[in-house]
Amino acid sequence: MFQGKIKADFIKTIIDATAILVDEAKFKLMLDGVYGRTVDPAHVGMIDFKLKKEAFEEYENKEESEIGIDLEKLKGILKIAGAEDIVEMNYQKEEGRLIVTVRNITRKISLLDTSEMHDTKIPSLDLPAEIVVATEQIHQAIRAAEAISDHITLIADKDKFEMVSEGDTDVVEMQIPKEQLYSLKCEEKVKSMFPLDYLSDMIKIARGASDEITINLGNNYPVRLSFETAGGYIKIVYLLAPRIESE
């Protein structure tokens, strides 16, 4: 038997963060919180989140289990919750349903069979550069880039972080010098190109959750985007595969 009470905003963040990649996801109800790892069908983007039990108002779980969720269903009932509402979730293995309550309203959500849902493995990556930057700045650069292209190149060296997007005729660039970043660790120049649509979705989620985001970057390598919310009790990590630059 799992039972949790949590602020609507917190659980919405997790559901929305996962829903940009997949429609259905497997969540692990652990003794110390709820975990999820999912890769999108095209194997381009991946999420790895930890929703620690301390993010909940109340958290009770005697036995670890996995549940398969149609994310649209959970979004449906969360839509009626205001920012200050507490969402109550109950799961009993034998019933095979997640019962979600917001105020006087209860939705009994039938769950998906998790036996067909593979575990997602997080690749081990050696990403030499780490940039901590204002989420809002990344968001602005992405908006400007979306007007001209469908990909964007992230570049870091020891002095600055850059985002460059090239269209057929126009170029959009953002340069942030080291002193305007929260932090920059980068020994030698690294550069990778990414699909804008995935990056844009990920940054929108990050922006709703945290003022800053940590970017780990390599050369023609996946990027790791990580941020926290709920006083650090929610941790979300995205991995995004690079696009190979045609020369």
Next chain:
Amino acid sequence: MFQGKIKADFIKTIIDATAILVDEAKFKLMLDGVYGRTVDPAHVGMIDFKLKKEAFEEYENKEESEIGIDLEKLKGILKIAGAEDIVEMNYQKEEGRLIVTVRNITRKISLLDTSEMHDTKIPSLDLPAEIVVATEQIHQAIRAAEAISDHITLIADKDKFEMVSEGDTDVVEMQIPKEQLYSLKCEEKVKSMFPLDYLSDMIKIARGASDEITINLGNNYPVRLSFETAGGYIKIVYLLAPRIESE
């Protein structure tokens, strides 16, 4: 000659309340106010409103008459009125037009022939249960139900009021115990099922007009929804036919 001045919000409420059922309606300009009764073409929903002359800033009417109105036209001119604007309406039988003035702007609306528009008769209903409840609560339950189904069952007994909607796999329920209702009169359990789309439209109108709504309910019988606004000088009653539950 009919002449009336009324707050834009009040007349908008009446027009919107009728427009969820029909495009054209017959209104009766009476000595003591404006009345309207209309049933939708499918004979599922019905409205019966009274807009008493006391709801008007000024009201002058020497002779009772009926006018047929294309509601879109009236909505068109009301769209330019702000919440605090006063709308002036003039009707002279011999001209056959309703003249509506908002600030400096006048729209002369040609009227419809009422000779083909039948009078709507209100069926006499014996509805044993009466529930007075916060409109907002009903609205929330309907929003949650809309995600899974196209119908909803209203249930009352002596202790509580319930709304239950069943989809193919999921269930949405709202239970309000007697102590959370404004009032509950119900000797024995009653239960009827209704189409969600009509109920949703009606509750949206009620929600814009009043914090509370009175629900009269029976067993597999139409429901009566009634509410007031403008200090009680506007009374709106909806009747909604039940759906027969397949067993």
Next chain:
Amino acid sequence: MFQGKIKADFIKTIIDATAILVDEAKFKLMLDGVYGRTVDPAHVGMIDFKLKKEAFEEYENKEESEIGIDLEKLKGILKIAGAEDIVEMNYQKEEGRLIVTVRNITRKISLLDTSEMHDTKIPSLDLPAEIVVATEQIHQAIRAAEAISDHITLIADKDKFEMVSEGDTDVVEMQIPKEQLYSLKCEEKVKSMFPLDYLSDMIKIARGASDEITINLGNNYPVRLSFETAGGYIKIVYLLAPRIESE
């Protein structure tokens, strides 16, 4: 070499004001400001604007030149600018690109060949009536007229200004007596009919820029709409061709 820094709102007004008529426009970078004159492809509407150098925070221009701009591109980068942001623009003839910077983000916009873009000549018009009126009032009358027709007639005489629109069955009228106008110069009655869609677009731009608008009107003649913003340092004039009234 041209270089200017300007409040985002000011440059947005100019771009939006031109974009209601054309997708591409030629702007003249003059020693004392930026000028533009453009007619729409159907030769119904025309804009003539002056963006004086005093509207800029900084303005540097050594040599007059013309640039051809795809307005969507400029709108794209301006979209990321907040109301208080300063937009920086740089143009070097030899590079053939306009470089626009908002905060840390730069867009290099390739320019259009102006050799094919004809100069627009402003017809000299003798318009006997001049009305200065609240932009909001015109906007309201247009909104009401749009519900019933696709054209509107502007009428002035020595006592009042009128806008009249006739649909198949209904009529919308606005009358503003002289005392409710900012000013009215009109010796004898004038009257011209105009396409509502163009007029509506022009008035929306005027409304965003200025509380009042000057209307110069004749008999079955183009109308001249003019307004200022940025403390008078931005002047926009629209000309709109009349529609011939069928009798």
